[in-house]
């Protein structure tokens with residue numbers, strides 16, 4: 471059965487990507503849109519400053535935008551949130567308390583010990599916590615409890631995607647370093663990155679980003695007991711983040727060292743990444759990438775403009791895999807920040823929730 475979907479923050483960078491991905495999606499019907507009081511009461515086509523390279527879908531353009539009040543969304547089976555993090559906290563909390571299922575891009579609840587932080591091509595197993603939550607609520611007489619699932623930071627998604635299969639095959643990592651080259655769309659549209667700052671330039675600072683990558687990686691690569699997540703604090707992660715003049719697609723130069731000796735060979739690392747099939751694909755999810763990790767052998771790839779659309783933006787590209795004279799290996803990773811790093815991840819999580827009968 472097709473599920474009714476709402477979108478919070480529908481006019482923003484992530485929200486617009488949600489609109490594109492939900493229009494003509496076989497599992498979801500786009501039904502309610504929410505944004506700030508600046509947009510509410512207007513048709514979506516009049517409220518939004520559309521910045522996607524695909525045209526605004528006609529049907530979505532006619533939907534009237536509401537304020538982000540849960541009553542307006544009460545018929546939704548799932549609500550995807552692309553809200554500005556300054557406002558997401560209380561809004562999403564109120565939605566969950568009133569029985570709604572929220573899949574959020576905002577950072578506000580990512581560190582809660584009982585909230586799954588999901589990269590849907592990496593740690594689907596963490597959704598077991600939701601299963602437990604639902605069973606417990608049902609025992610207490612609550613039929614359809616609300617819950618929230620958080621989507622990770624976009625650079626964190628690109629980092630953990632190739633590392634998880636390596637950990638599964640060769641054991642834990644000891645050290646990880648990443649230097650990011652992040653696209654402009656990652657900074658959102660209100661106000662967004664001013665042209666004068668980014669043209670002919672690189673900005674070597676993104677507020678809060680390094681801390682998020684360093685912490686979220688440990689939760690996603692960690693475990694859970696009962697309903698509580700146990701981040702893997704044994705992994706040491708160091709991130710340096712830069713904004714570059716690219717529209718979409720975050721690039722990361724990553725180095726890493728395994729905890730166990732001897733480390734695998736270069737060939738074993740490449741083969742492991744090539745062979746990885748994510749659980750979402752095994753579940754038969756519509757948007758799951760057929761090839762989760764694209765291992766590129768050309769010396770000058772991946773490149774954002776050429777490689778970000780692999781598997782419709784749900785696949786991650788990895789190139790220049792080589793031995794590292796300080797750590798074990800280094801490589802360059804490219805992931806689409808608003809697809810597998812944000813809205814696409816949300817949609818894929820929604821598809822997984824359906825497959826697992828959690829919505």
Ligand SMILES: NC(=O)C1=CN([C@@H]2O[C@H](COP(=O)(O)OP(=O)(O)OC[C@H]3O[C@@H](n4cnc5c(N)ncnc54)[C@H](OP(=O)(O)O)[C@@H]3O)[C@@H](O)[C@H]2O)C=CC1
Nearest residue numbers: 479481482483484505506509554555575576656658659660
């Ligand atoms: N861009 C990316 O690649 C990624 C973004 N994220 C996260 O996703 C979220 C959205 O980011 P992004 O799309 O880039 O941000 P934008 O600034 O582009 O969009 C923000 C959205 O929030 C709405 N909004 C702002 N204030 C309010 C309010 N007071 N009440 C209700 N709605 C409000 C805006 O509506 P209006 O147009 O009416 O002002 C707009 O729809 C953020 O939490 C961000 O950190 C996460 C991963 C990646």
Ligand SMILES: N[C@@H](CC(=O)OP(=O)(O)O)C(=O)O
Nearest residue numbers: 575577623624652656657682
């Ligand atoms: N900070 C990211 C996007 C983002 O908003 O991340 P988060 O959801 O972790 O706040 C970027 O600039 O590219």
